[in-house]
Amino acid sequence: MSENFMEIKKEDIENVENALKVNSDYKLNNTKFNIKSFEKSQDISLIQFVANVENELVFQTKEENGKYYISDTFGLFMDNIINGNVSRDVFQSVSGYFHEVVEDSENDFADEKEELINFLLLTEEYDEEQLKIDLDPDKIRKDYREDYDRIYGDNSLNRVQKSLALKELLHMSICQVVNDIDLFFTRPYDLTPEENAEKNRQEAKALENEVQLG
DSSP states (O other), rough: OOEEEOEEEEEHHHHHHHTTTTTTTTTEOOOOOOOOHHHTTOOOEEEEETTTEEEEEOEEEEEEEEEEEEEEGGTHHHHHHHHOOOOHHHHHHHHHHHHHHHHHOEEEEEEEHHHHHHHHHSSSOHHHHHHHHTOOOHHHHHHHHHHHHHTOOTTTTHHHHHHHHHHHHHHHHHHHHHHGGGGGSSSSSSSOHHHHHHHHHHHHHHHHHHHOOO
C-alpha cells in the first residue's frame, strides 16, 4: 500500500520540533522530529492525548532533491501541534454534558446548557444558534434512544459489539459538536477492556482488508 506524501518546509519541521517540547497534547514516541529524521526516511511516532485517551500516530518521512516530505495525514495535526489549542478542554466539557444528559432524563439542564454555550463561544468560533440545537437535551436523548434501539435490535452483533457501537456513536455526536477533525481519530474514553479489545480487532481487520485492496 503506497503512502501519500505532502511537502513540509524546513522551517515547519523546526517549528514542530520546538512545539513538541512544550505541547502537552502531543509527545514523541521514542523517535525524533528533525531534519535528520527526514534525511534517513525514518518513521515518526507521536502519542496524541485527548480526554485521557492515548492515540499513536505514525508518519512516514523522506527527503528528495533537497525537499522534505511527510505522510499527508500529518497536515491534519500540524497546526494544532505548532499553535496549540483548547480542543481538549472543549471536548471534555461537551463530553461531560452529553453523558450527564443521557444518564439523567429528569433534569432539563437549562443552566448547564447556557454555561456550556457561553464557554464554547469564548474559546472557539461556534455558531450560537447551532449550539442551541446541538446541545438541546431532548435532541441528545432522542438521538441516543434511536441509536440504542437500532443497535440493540441488530441480532448480528454480540453484546460487546453493541455496547461499543453505542459508545462510538455518542462519541461521534460529541466530536461533531466540538468540530475538531483530530477528535474523530480518537476512541471513547470510557471503553471497557472488552470493548477496547473488540475495537483493536475491528481496526486490525480493516487494515488487513485495506492492504489486500492496495
